Each structure stands twice: as structure tokens, then as C-alpha cells.
Amino acid sequence: MLNERMVGLGSSRSVIRELFEYGKKRAAIVGAENVFDFSIGNPSVPAPASVNETVMRLIREEDSVLLHGYTSAQGDAAVRDTLAGSINRRFGTDFTGDNLYCTMGAAAALCCCLNAMCCPGDEIVVIAPFFPEYKVFIEGAGGKMALVPADIDTFQINFEALAKTINAHTKGIIVNSPNNPCGVVYSEETVKKLSQLLEAKSAEYGHPIYLISDEPYREIVYDGVEVPYLTKYYKNTLVCYSYSKSLSIPGERIGYVVVPSAMDDWQRVYAAVAGAGRSLGYVNASSLFQRVVAACAEDTADLAVYAKNRRILLDGLRAMGFTCVEPGGTFYLFPRSLEPDAVAFSERAKAHDLLLVPGDGFGCPGHVRISYCVPTERIKRALPVFEKLAKEYK
């Protein structure tokens, strides 16, 4: 008599969570230092000092009733103006606070966008490899996920497959660059081709196909890689942002949706996003953390450790014969597994207490995800273990 979809979602642990729990059990047996858990994508560096300093300052200086009180459903007007200004300065856009809708993180932002646009029968396109919760959010909004297989040589977009996947029922497409799980950043060439395809398909089917850009990793990039700002290439783009990764505050759930004025019918789209937030029970994003991110919008946690880990691990694995597409950002590597069955490979790694997530759940078999948001010394100690594993395949 319950909603069985919800029972299922609440009962099934994700593969990632299973591995993580297994790692905790093994740590109790063999010692935490002997378990190499690369399963979970939790930021491992503290928030920048400015976050906690801002919390303290706001509490000292602001009136409690205002500071902890309801804000407008779309977020405090001054906060939205500040965030829009910061985006404009950094990415050459021209948003105002009216284009922003504050949310409780990127998951909430995605749910608001998906619920705003999905009507019965609608399809949302997702490109492998993809964050598995997209399917949950799309189905929660009453849509159907349509999966485009990965281009495993580059992890850019397989445009031939994408063109075939889009049809009259396609309402939107979610992209995630820098990408979880593969770390790859879409090149400007990819973005331009994507925009052209979406424009042509929108014209062909007589309705906009919305591009939903999920970009919590925008600030976590290496070697000067640029992440194109998608609203500048395709007008019907909704940006979903979260401060979880850039400010290392994933538990505080704070982010936003950008609904550009250049979008078709933008005010109706904005209303639909706000209406979805209302229907899903969001009321408003945390009033304290709205103010915090406005004050810290251009700060980031110290990402140097990720850069260091990435270099050591990528060079190390390649030297052992692993094939891994160059990841421009995030804190994930996504090498090919050393046998075609990534689940079997992950099991063999587990025998060495090396916890890697098979790519199957990300829609990309034959690969494993390695979350390197861990202390560097763990990376260094893990290399000989990877080596042992690799030798088994020689």
C-alpha cells in the first residue's frame, strides 16, 4: 500500500555506498591504514577559512530574526544580485539576481529544473558516463531517461548516437562537465557542436530542448583547462550549481539555478522552476548559507591536494599500463579496467583491499572510478597495491 518506487529507492544501497560500508568493516579487521578506499566522492579538504569566518561574522553582526528567518522562496534578493555579479565577472555573462533561483544544492536544483519541464511521456537525455542519481531525479519528475553511450576514447560526446537518441519526446538533456565519474571537461568544440545539434533538433520538433548543465565541479579543474559557460553557446540552457565541492560544504546543501533572460519564455521557465521548488517542499534555501556563499562566492577550498593526487595517480597508473583519458577536472579518475568485466575487476581489486567503483552503474562498463579526494599519503601507499593488481593481468 506504499509507493513501491519510494520503498525501493529507500531500501537499495548504491554500489558506492556498499563499497564504502565494506571498507569500514575491513578497516576494523585489517586496520584503517591497510584499506585503500577510493569509493566515495566526499571533499577531503576543509572549507576555506572565509566560510567559517563569515558564519561567525554574520552571527555577531546580523539580527537573528533576519539572519535565520524565511527568505523569499527564490532566495534573498541581495544574495542573488551578488551571486549574479560574481558569475558575470568570471564568465562574461550578463545575469541579474532575477535570473537566479537559490536551491539546496545541485540535486535540488536538478529536481526543480526537471519537475519544471517534464510532462507525461517526456524524455530527458543523459550522456554516459553519468551520475546515477540523474535517473532517480528524472523518474521522480515523471520523465524517462534516454541514455547515450559513452565515447570511451575521449569522453566527449558521441554525436551520432546523441542525434539518434533525440526525438519528438525529448524535453531536455543533462550534461555534467567537469564530469563525475570520468573527470573530463567538454571542449569548446564539443559545446559548439552540441549547441548546433540542439538548435537544429529544437527547430525540427518545434519546441525548445533544454540543456541542463550540472556543474558542481566547475571550479575543480587543472592545468588551466577552461570550462565553457554554456549559456553563452545555447540560449535554452539552465545552469545547476552547487557550492558543495568548491567550498567543501556538501552537507550544507546550497547552490542555485540560472535561468537566463535570453532563454525562450524565460519568465515562465523561471516561474516553473520556482513552482517546482514549492511543490517539492523546499520553501527556501538555508538563509544563513545563502549569506555565506554570497560572501565567499569567489573563494575555493585549497584544491592543491587534489591536483597533486591527480598527478601522482594518473602518472602512476599509466606507467603500469592503465588506459585513462586525461581528466581536466573533478577528483575522479576513470581508467579502463584490466579485464572487460569491471565488476569482476573491482572484485579482484577488493581482494587487495583496494576499493574501486565499477563503471557499470555510471552507464559505462569496462571502467572503474577512483575518487582521489583522500590524503596524498594514501595515494602513495596505494600505488604498489595497484601495481600488484596490474601484475595479475600480465
Next chain:
Amino acid sequence: MLNERMVGLGSSRSVIRELFEYGKKRAAIVGAENVFDFSIGNPSVPAPASVNETVMRLIREEDSVLLHGYTSAQGDAAVRDTLAGSINRRFGTDFTGDNLYCTMGAAAALCCCLNAMCCPGDEIVVIAPFFPEYKVFIEGAGGKMALVPADIDTFQINFEALAKTINAHTKGIIVNSPNNPCGVVYSEETVKKLSQLLEAKSAEYGHPIYLISDEPYREIVYDGVEVPYLTKYYKNTLVCYSYSKSLSIPGERIGYVVVPSAMDDWQRVYAAVAGAGRSLGYVNASSLFQRVVAACAEDTADLAVYAKNRRILLDGLRAMGFTCVEPGGTFYLFPRSLEPDAVAFSERAKAHDLLLVPGDGFGCPGHVRISYCVPTERIKRALPVFEKLAKEYK
């Protein structure tokens, strides 16, 4: 091509919000001191000092990665244990942390419960007068709201009407005591009769009818009124709680759902609530504020001003001839309007810059809601204005 329900929800301002905006406009013309805005139910007292002290302490003492990091989806285990212990001490229950699911306030809690239980065709019963967003949340979960008219003499439950409203499609019923908008607390007699009726109807239809108790005002009661803890009367009760009102932190969005072990199939119900949270994009409730409410679970803001306001306003209005059922709690009065059409009455009040919300939106015409969470001096200055209005009807 958008979801028109969401466009509608995001475009239409509530009557309350319209009045509030009107009040701000009038204040700019006639001066803030001459507008008597009783429209909005925002706590007007600061959070207890312990809230801000706890925030500061946590930031000083705790590791940033843990403090601002993801918690389990259901909330931090230690937090849930602490909250369960506090509920048990105060209300004589026997919950553990496993019975609690932390949410972003009561709205999120309601949405999780409704999405957990609603299947296509299901009805959720609501008793007038009711908080208008219930309809939004029920329809968002795919259910249909079935409204039981108010018993306007007592604002307890019209059981005859309730019995007729429940049918084979009834999945649950939402109650809200202390009640927004009327302030009334259900007596133990009402709770017992309700429990008996729900048990009989559950047996008749061969499935549990869930009682959803929305109780953000539990701590805001006067004259020693007791608020029965519903899980002790009816096993299939889900409690939705928020700290918005008791701790005056409505903008921070923090609360919980209680799923008692005594409930039929409780672990499946718990899983469904958690699954709904996942499907709606909630991830976890604010990690910082989970810790804050655990530390402040038995504190409240200084509610003395509400008690004072209530007394002055209730006595004053009754002396002018207003009929008002004794409100045991909240910060609302819900007197009868002085003409049958509450909208017309509210318009006449508006001519005096007295902003009262017509009861129609709460499913209870012929009444107006007065939110007395305002400075006491505003209440005192408003009395002569109410007097003038009342004289027009003599």
C-alpha cells in the same frame, strides 16, 4: 511545453503574500507605524542564545570536513539518537534514532511522507481550517486532497463529516494541532475519537490509513494546554516536526519525521520516506543545523511576547464583540469576520490599513486569520483600529 502545474504554482502569489506586499507599499505611503500588518506568520522573536552559541562552538571545536560534510541521508546517527531521547523524555515515547529521519523543515517532512505513501488515485484527508500548502504538497505527491469542513464552534473535528469523507482510496489524513490558522489544540478526547475512527476505517478497508501529524507549533502553547503525542494513541502515525517556530529559525529549514516501530511494516514505511527524500533531491538535512538542533532540542525562543500578545488581542477583540474560539497555541487568532463574506470584511479592514487574511484560503470562509507574531506595541496601537472597524458593523 513546460509543466503547467509548476508554472501556475510559481506564478500565483498566495493571498497572504499579496497582503504582505500591499502592506509594504502602504507603509511607504503612510508610514510603517500606520500599517497594521497581521498577514504573515513569521516568528518575531530571536532564536534562543543557545542556537548562535552552538553554531560558534561547533565551528570552533569541530573538524570542518566533518561539520560541513555529507551526513547519512537520514541524518547523523548521533543527532538522531539525541533527538529521539529528547522526544522520549518529554512525551513518554520510546523511539530510537532509527525511528527518525532528518528533513529540511516540516514542509520537506510532509512531502517525504506524502510521496512515500501516495499511489495514483489515492486521497489524503485534510481538516478545515488548514494550511493551504497541504494541497500543493498532496498534489505534488500525485494524491488528491479530500477536505472535511470545519466545526466552527470548537475547531475540533467534525467526525460525522470525516467519517463520510474517508473511503477505500483514503491513504492518509493530515492533522495540524496546534493549528494554523485557528490556534486550536486538539483535546485528548478528539485524539481518542480520531484514533478509533481511523482504526475502524483501516479495518473496514483492509489497509492502514496513515495519520500525518504536522506539528511545528507543538511548543507554542499557552495556559498549560497539553498537546497529546499522537503516536501514543494511534500506531500508524507519522510525526512531522520543524524547529522553525520553537527555535525561531524558519529560514534554516530543519526538522524531522518520526516513523514509530509500532507502525505496521515500519521499516518499509521508513524506507519509503527515505526513498522519497532521495527522489525529491534532498540528499541530507543541513549538517551544521542537524548538530545545532541536537544541542538545543529542549530550548525555545522566548515565547512570552506571543503569550502577552494573545491575551491582549483576544480580550480586546472579544470585548468588541468578535467571536473567537479559544486558541490553545500558535501565534494566530481566527475570529469570525463581522460579515459572512470574509473577503469583503478583509477589504474593509484594509481601508483602515489593518491587514487580515480571509479564511477562505484556509477552507474556512467567514473567518479571518490574525498573525500576532508582531511587537506588542503594534497590537496595542491596533486595538482602536479594530474598534473603528467593528463600529462600522453596529
